[in-house]
Amino acid sequence: MKRMVSALMGITLLGAAAVGCSSGGDMGKETASGSQDAKDAGQKVTVSLWTLDTGWEWIDQAAEDFKKDNPNIDVQISKYSVDPIKEALKVAANSKTLPDMWFTWGGSLGSFYPENGLTMDLTQIASDHKWSEIYNKAAIDKSTYGGKVSGIPVHLNVLGIWYPKSVYEKAKLKPPATFAEFESQLQTLKDSGVTPLSFGSKGGWHTMRLTEQLLEHFAGPELHDKLSGLTASWNDPAVVKTFEKLKEYTDKGYFPKGYVSLDPTEAEALFYQQKAGLINEGTWFDRNINSNGFDANNYDEFAFPNDHKPARPSVFAEMLQINGKSDKAKQDAAVKLGEYLTSVSVVNKYIEGYGSPATLGVKLSDKTPHLKQLLDSASEGSFLITDQALPQQVVQKLFEAQDKVALGEWTPQQAAVEMDKAVNDYKSKNKQN
Known part of the structure; x- marks a missing residue:
């Protein structure tokens, strides 16, 4: 106890x-x-x-x-x-x-x-x-x-990246096959007057869904699993690159204004209004769309293109x-x-x-x-979503790191160091218990 x-x-x-x-x-x-x-x-x-x-x-x-x-x-x-x-x-x-x-x-x-x-x-x-x-x-x-x-x-x-079909059709886009394509589309959406990423960081877990896919991309599945299992150091170049990318997307205006304090439900509303283009949601999202008075058939989703085959979704x-x-x-x-x-x-x-x-x-x-295609996307591999894979005190440090990097209070390197400290602190206390 x-x-x-x-x-x-x-x-x-x-x-x-x-x-x-x-x-x-x-x-x-x-x-x-x-x-x-x-x-x-x-x-x-x-x-x-x-x-x-x-x-x-x-x-x-x-x-x-x-x-x-x-x-x-x-x-x-x-x-x-x-x-x-x-x-x-x-x-x-x-x-x-x-x-x-x-x-x-x-x-x-x-x-x-x-x-x-x-x-x-x-x-x-x-x-x-x-x-x-x-x-x-x-x-x-x-x-x-x-x-x-x-x-x-x-x-x-199972989670995926969702988008309104009309937004993609208007921008003449198709689901990206590579990470480079994904990043190119973020700028295309912004140039078309649409906020590319509809995320609200209040509570931390909504933005975390993007952070974990960036980490999957930069670390690769093997290292990502070790980081989640606390068997590798979080003071790693892949972790630094992940936070660098989060800061870059923030500085480029890819998130809604003030997203660090934005409630995820408000971010979802921007998505329905087609003021924002992409949102990372899961197998429940068809139901959300329908219950909010929209038709799920007017939306689609794709697996985050992290350049690893197969591209593992979080589950x-x-x-x-x-x-x-x-x-x-x-x-x-x-x-x-x-x-x-x-x-x-x-x-x-x-x-x-x-x-x-x-x-x-x-x-x-x-x-x-979209329920079947999401479930099918996990059939060849997946990773446990971060806020369930990590101990909760480490999860809270990740949420803090996301926000402080976005606000310029921590550098990406500082965020990696703080994450590693939190992991080592947890492991030390857990040994004593």
Whole structure:
């Protein structure tokens, strides 16, 4: 628990929620599930569930349907936006008030809870219930820590560079095949009166999606993986070049004015208004486009051309973790609920708003025309998105470095040095724990 407390103190000192990747949402409502024994005995079981408020609009009706078949299980749903749910979960973990089940991401965000003994070990259930036949293997792998399955896979997300077709047609552009072509197109878009890159750096994670692809380009897949795994020094020429490029793009006006403090939702609005040309979003973005009153067929996406074959996109999984401290009836009910919410029948029923399912054998919607091509783009290789691959205190240093380089407060070399210090500090403290 020493590690948990120190992680919480780090977040408190930063005065903000931990940063991460997106694609879901939250609010409040109800839940269901319970063991067959509890049901037969007439015992009422209440399962509290925290989810996101965006991308989970379908869950209220799904929970109601679940309760019809499981009248002794009540479902109480609370919904949060991306950063608030991270903060709320960490606070609840520290105060021992975690819900019975919660949404979280894979990587270092989701690993916090099993590492601190807070989640139910689902390894045996995954084997008994044949999860390998139900969920994408990559999603199960990214929900596994220390050899133990710690979450029910919900989504497997893949990122790409999106653009309005009309903007590219007007500029007479086609998706770039090389990094040099990509950079040439940034200037072409700017010359046409369009802000090339629609990124908002408030919170850090939106700009990070570009930073990690620049790092993939300059470092190459092997070194990039070592940097993410903290087995190579971040005080490396490839890291310096990455920050140099971020500064160059800032100075050339490729980002929206004041993007360092711009909220990602504001950057997205610029994209819809076609005042900005490119945005780095994922398998959830068809849904976002449609829900904002636009037609996803009027947009397209391409893999970031980092000059490595295959060009690896970043990916991340999302899952439902179950409280390891809840009583058995609640845990049985939560497992039943989680498996129901990720079942083929439920995914198919809500596919237009469900997101990128980790569940196998589902039918994709015509309203999400880019979902398959994004998933296919990761079939030959991918890397775990940075804010899940790195420890959270190192992630926060990366966000700080991005902003300080953009504002001219740090040189790219200073940013690389500070990143390396943060990594070494984390490794030193982790040894002691």
